Amino acid sequence: QQQVKQSPQSLIVQKGGIPIINCAYENTAFDYFPWYQQFPGKGPALLIAIRPDVSEKKEGRFTISFNKSAKQFSLHIMDSQPGDSATYFCAASKNAGNMLTFGGGTRLMVKP
Amino acid sequence: NAGVTQTPKFRILKIGQSMTLQCAQDMNHNYMYWYRQDPGMGLKLIYYSVGAGITDKGEVPNGYNVSRSTTEDFPLRLELAAPSQTSVYFCASSNPHSNQPQHFGDGTRLSIL
Numbered sequence: 396q397q398q399v400k401q402s403p404q405s406l407i408v409q410k411g412g413i414p415i416i417n418c419a420y421e422n423t424a425f426d427y428f429p430w431y432q433q434f435p436g437k438g439p440a441l442l443i444a445i446r447p448d449v450s451e452k453k454e455g456r457f458t459i460s461f462n463k464s465a466k467q468f469s470l471h472i473m474d475s476q477p478g479d480s481a482t483y484f485c486a487a488s489k490n491a492g493n494m495l496t497f498g499g500g501t502r503l504m505v506k507p
Numbered sequence: 508n509a510g511v512t513q514t515p516k517f518r519i520l521k522i523g524q525s526m527t528l529q530c531a532q533d534m535n536h537n538y539m540y541w542y543r544q545d546p547g548m549g550l551k552l553i554y555y556s557v558g559a560g561i562t563d564k565g566e567v568p569n570g571y572n573v574s575r576s577t578t579e580d581f582p583l584r585l586e587l588a589a590p591s592q593t594s595v596y597f598c599a600s601s602n603p604h605s606n607q608p609q610h611f612g613d614g615t616r617l618s619i620l
Contacts, residue, residue: 429608438511438597438611439550484549492538492603499549 399487401498408475409506416470416501418485423466425487429495430459430470433482442483443470444491475505509533513598513612520588520619528583528615530598538601539581540609541565541573543594550597556581588619 400419408414420428429444445452445459445468452459456473472479482502486495514529532539537558542550552565556575570592572584581600585592595616601609 427608431611436613438599438613440611441608444608490603491606491608492536492601494538494540494552494555494601495609497550502547 399485399496399498401485401501403501404499405502405504407504407506410476412475412505414472414475414479414503414505416483416485416503417467418469418487418498419465419467420487420496421466422487422496424489425496427488427491427493428459428461428468429486429491430457431484431486431497433484433500439484472503475503477505477507480504511598511600511610511612513596513615515615516613517616518618520585520617522588522590522619524588524619525584525586526588526617528585528596528598528617530581530583530612531579532581532598532600532610533579534600534602534607534610535578536600536602536607536610537578538603539575540599540601541571541581541583542597542599543567543592544597544614545594553583553596585617590619593617593619 430442431439432442433439443454458471461468485498488495511532540555541553551567554573556562595614599609599611
């Protein structure tokens with residue numbers, strides 16, 4: 396199975412809150428797990444990525460948590476800002492440059 | 508760095524017309540992809556290519572054709588436009604041999620009336 400399941404479909408938080416977006420995968424051959432951020436009218440842009448040899452990766456206010464045994468990973472946005480309002484996609488692949496299997500996306504709104 | 512460039516940015520077609528969506532990348536990536544994204548929905552893979560002269564179908568290839576004569580260019584052809592093909596089309600490229608992940612263009616918004 397190649398699916399990547401993402402939840403929730405939409406999320407509203409207040410400024411300063413910590414939105415959490417979850418993804419689950421089935422293919423144990425996946426070894427690269429990126430998150431993409433998409434603003435209206437733009438293409439998805441790589442935000443942060445993790446490999447299964449670590450359980451957490453932080454870049455600025457964005458953190459990926461990875462649970463290999465559960466085959467799940469999640470994105471946390473610390474101190475969220477209205478400018479973080481966007482659609483977020485998780486994805487998975489066998490190594491970084493190969494074809495990605497995308498989750499269905501989460502529309503995040505951060506209210507001022 | 509231009510990255511992935513898509514043209515045109517917007518287009519309106521009449522039913523039955525044909526057109527080619529252009530995609531070019533300057534990162535020397537050997538893998539290229541075409542996706543469509545319907546309003547409020549995720550990305551669906553139409554076609555992909557692992558190198559010049561090699562293309563393969565994705566999840567939703569019907570009504571589309573592609574060619575890959577050079578590393579840089581990967582045009583997507585609509586032969587007989589249908590209203591169901593109204594969507595935003597994204598091109599992307601990547602390089603697994605150097606672990607370079609997918610980079611996307613900014614899309615072509617296509618309306619078929």
